[in-house]
Amino acid sequence: LGCLFQGTLTALPAAGDTIGRGEELYSVDDTPVVLLYGTLPAYRTLANGTEGADVEQFEENLERLGYDGFTVDDEYTAKTAAAVEEWQEDLGLAETGAVDLGRVAYAPGEIRVDTVETNPGDPAQGAVFTYTGLDKLVTVEVELDSQELVVIGGPVTITLPDGTEAPGTVTGSETAVVEGGQGDESETVLNVTVAADDPAVFDGLDQASIDVGFPGDTAEDVxxxxxxxxxxxxxxxxxxxxxxxxxxxxxxxxxxxxxxxxxxxxxxxxxxxxxxxxxx
CATH class of the missing domain: 2.40.420.20 (conserved putative lor/sdh protein from methanococcus maripaludis s2 fold)
Structure with missing residues (x-):
């Protein structure tokens, strides 16, 4: 997660912290940078008269945080600015009614801080920390010879360390090169991510060895x-x-x-x- 402000980092999260909508990610010059939910990254200042999908995304978050008096659409109006002033007051910011570029950062949902790459007092530039989502996923290597078994959205069977089986779904895949040992050639594989249909099956697990079974072809009445x-x-x-x-x-x-x-x-x-x- 990068910083778009110029200044000095004055507060940082710790590895393992979880951060949700409206909460502080870190602070620059003793002012907070706030997490909001969405897939469109912040790329400009939002102010009265601004229009676009990024305005609607921001307004959806503002409404979910409990601010009202405006219409959630793609137009940043004087009513939006008034609600923003209330939000800024609650954050201890100057009540300008405009959202400066860098004041908010977007992620699809709640995040967990993975590694913090800076320290308080460092210049606010570049990557501040890395993060992951809270959904626990399984990553499995699949040889290219078996790639026909991998179907995005397809069912799999997850076997937990205690032998319990649970249904899951393939959520994504990408090719990766696995470097070989001394004298061995590198190998290209598929890194496949799998989510449990019931996330609760992973409760109590952080990093564990888990087996994933992919269904093959079936034939009936043979x-x-x-x-x-x-x-x-x-x-x-x-x-x-x-x-x-x-x-x-x-x-x-x-x-x-x-x-x-x-x-x-x-x-x-x-x-x-x-x-x-x-x-x-």
């Missing part, structure tokens, strides 16, 4: 046999030895999905209920 029953054919492909009394017949088959030690098979002459020979 014939399956133990994988060990497959026989390699001299001409290529696979076959099954079908037992009929004391006689056996070799049937060529095509394989499909594999799961839990079984494989989907199709082939001329195959039927449900037949007995297959499994080599010992």
């Amino acid at each position: 014939l399956t046999v133990p994988v060990e029953a497959l026989l390699g054919l001299a001409e290529g492909g696979y076959g099954l030895e079908i037992a009929d009394g004391d006689a056996t017949t070799l049937i060529a088959v095509e394989t499909g999905l594999f799961a839990d030690g079984y494989v989907e098979v199709t082939g001329e002459g195959l039927a449900e209920g037949q007995s297959v020979v499994v080599p010992s």
